[in-house]
Amino acid sequence: MITATVAGQQKTVTGGWLSMPRIGIWTGYLELDGDAIPSGNIVATLAGVDMPCHIQRCELVEGLVKMSIVGGAGGMGKQAKAKHYRNPTVRHVVGDLARDAGEVLSASSPAAVLDIPLSYWTTLAGSPVHPMTTGTVVQLLADVVGGFSWRILYDGKLWLGRETWPTCPADVRIISQDVRNATMVVGSDVSGIWPGTTIVGRQIDHVQHEFGSTPRSTVTFAERHA
Numbered sequence: 001m002i003t004a005t006v007a008g009q010q011k012t013v014t015g016g017w018l019s020m021p022r023i024g025i026w027t028g029y030l031e032l033d034g035d036a037i038p039s040g041n042i043v044a045t046l047a048g049v050d051m052p053c054h055i056q057r058c059e060l061v062e063g064l065v066k067m068s069i070v071g072g073a074g075g076m077g078k079q080a081k082a083k084h085y086r087n088p089t090v091r092h093v094v095g096d097l098a099r100d101a102g103e104v105l106s107a108s109s110p111a112a113v114l115d116i117p118l119s120y121w122t123t124l125a126g127s128p129v130h131p132m133t134t135g136t137v138v139q140l141l142a143d144v145v146g147g148f149s150w151r152i153l154y155d156g157k158l159w160l161g162r163e164t165w166p167t168c169p170a171d172v173r174i175i176s177q178d179v180r181n182a183t184m185v186v187g188s189d190v191s192g193i194w195p196g197t198t199i200v201g202r203q204i205d206h207v208q209h210e211f212g213s214t215p216r217s218t219v220t221f222a223e224r225h226a
Contacts, residue, residue, distance in 0.1 A: 022195035052156030075101030106157035
């Protein structure tokens with residue numbers, strides 16, 4: 001079951017989905033009963049796990065609140081601030097990017113990556129027509145320092161590091177598999193199915209949770225041709 005805490009009130013989600021990539025920002029669409037249009041930050045709770053997120057768009061249709069959400073505080077899509085650094089560390093640059101965007105750098109980001117030194121770094125803001133978003137700059141930084149991964153975790157914080165592929169903590173209930181497309185449908189009554197983990201010995205690249213009359217989660221594996 002998934003619920004949403006809006007303005008301190010917990011409401012049951014009647015339909016929608018959450019899309020969680022291994023690299024990037026998780027997004028979602030939720031439908032719930034209501035009589036007002038909320039805005040700002042809320043907390044979605046999936047199988048007992050709190051997932052802080054930000055409302056991007058919302059409308060009220062015949063007593064049903066329909067909202068599009070993004071993980072975290074909604075800052076990864078904002079224009080980055082132009083800055084130039086001499087001899088910074090990755091921690092310094094990504095920490096500034098997160099703070100300026102209103103996001104929080106996860107303490108689980110490995111120090112071995114965050115403490116990598118850079119001779120210099122320039123963050124470009126782009127233009128009003130073609131802004132350089134915070135997410136785009138984080139991706140550039142991840143590529144420059146060694147092809148690392150980054151994502152907004154389920155707890156709403158920004159993570160940057162090297163994949164270690166820990167075992168998924170959930171008790172997975174497999175419904176079906178598609179070997180050709182490297183996907184698996186599992187029961188959505190479990191928690192802990194996150195990208196960057198492994199189930200049945202395979203690495204999870206993306207998870208799509210769907211809610212409604214037949215809740216389920218579709219897992220896409222990283223090694224598509226294994």
